Amino acid sequence: GAVVSQHPSWVICKSGTSVKIECRSLDFQATTMFWYRQFPKQSLMLMATSNEGSKATYEQGVEKDKFLINHASLTLSTLTVTSAHPEDSSFYICSAKGGLNEQFFGPGTRLTVL
Amino acid sequence: AQSVTQLDSQVPVFEEAPVELRCNYSSSVSVYLFWYVQYPNQGLQLLLKYLSGSTLVKGINGFEAEFNKSQTSFHLRKPSVHISDTAEYFCAVSEGNTGKLIFGQGTTLQVKP
Numbered sequence: 070g071a072v073v074s075q076h077p078s079w080v081i082c083k084s085g086t087s088v089k090i091e092c093r094s095l096d097f098q099a100t101t102m103f104w105y106r107q108f109p110k111q112s113l114m115l116m117a118t119s120n121e122g123s124k125a126t127y128e129q130g131v132e133k134d135k136f137l138i139n140h141a142s143l144t145l146s147t148l149t150v151t152s153a154h155p156e157d158s159s160f161y162i163c164s165a166k167g168g169l170n171e172q173f174f175g176p177g178t179r180l181t182v183l
Numbered sequence: 184a185q186s187v188t189q190l191d192s193q194v195p196v197f198e199e200a201p202v203e204l205r206c207n208y209s210s211s212v213s214v215y216l217f218w219y220v221q222y223p224n225q226g227l228q229l230l231l232k233y234l235s236g237s238t239l240v241k242g243i244n245g246f247e248a249e250f251n252k253s254q255t256s257f258h259l260r261k262p263s264v265h266i267s268d269t270a271e272y273f274c275a276v277s278e279g280n281t282g283k284l285i286f287g288q289g290t291t292l293q294v295k296p
Contacts, residue, residue, distance in 0.1 A: 073226075101282060112273060112286045113227075162226055164284075169234055170215045170277040172284060174226040 073165050075175035090148045090178045092163030098143035099165035107160040119146040153182045185210045189287035204259040204290045206274030215277035216257040220270050269294045
């Protein structure tokens with residue numbers, strides 16, 4: 070149980086376009102999901118906390134207008150990178166909060182902006 | 184504010200040797216502690232967690248960790264490693280009831296034949 074999926078697993082786009090990444094909890098309901106960003110050889114940096122039915126809470130330094138998060142249902146959160154630029158290229162990982170503060174992680178999405 | 188420090192960025196070890204990956208945390212409140220493993224181009228998999236109770240926690244793949252409150256440490260150990268244990272390991276502390284995780288910098292475990 071406790072499986073989280075992400076789609077797509079990788080995406081290549083042109084600079085200036087927008088990209089949407091989906092995060093789904095497949096076998097449980099998650100009122101809270103998290104979005105992380107990971108640069109090569111580095112740790113995970115929390116970008117935002119996504120709560121079902123309410124606005125996301127962004128970490129300091131994360132542009133909320135650039136990284137749009139929508140948590141429309143108890144099993145789906147989406148991250149849209151708007152007007153992507155090469156510096157947005159990264160590995161984006163989502164997680165869903167389970168009981169006892171445990172998080173279940175998705176497999177990640179590799180974004181490359183040309 | 185909470186923080187996590189993984190003292191070793193890389194740990195090379197020979198196959199079947201024991202290994203310890205070190206993790207120290209700082210927090211002014213009670214914490215939940217986690218160890219995750221990440222294989223290349225994949226998400227994170229939970230190895231083990233400390234929530235309360237026994238300070239010695241056993242996880243998957245033969246790993247265990249010991250919570251030491253006085254030393255604010257949560258070191259990960261395995262008595263005999265395999266080639267397949269080569270991966271990135273992250274220690275994390277959970278922030279109160281929000282469930283937010285604060286990660287350490289990661290330790291690359293390199294198991295050599």
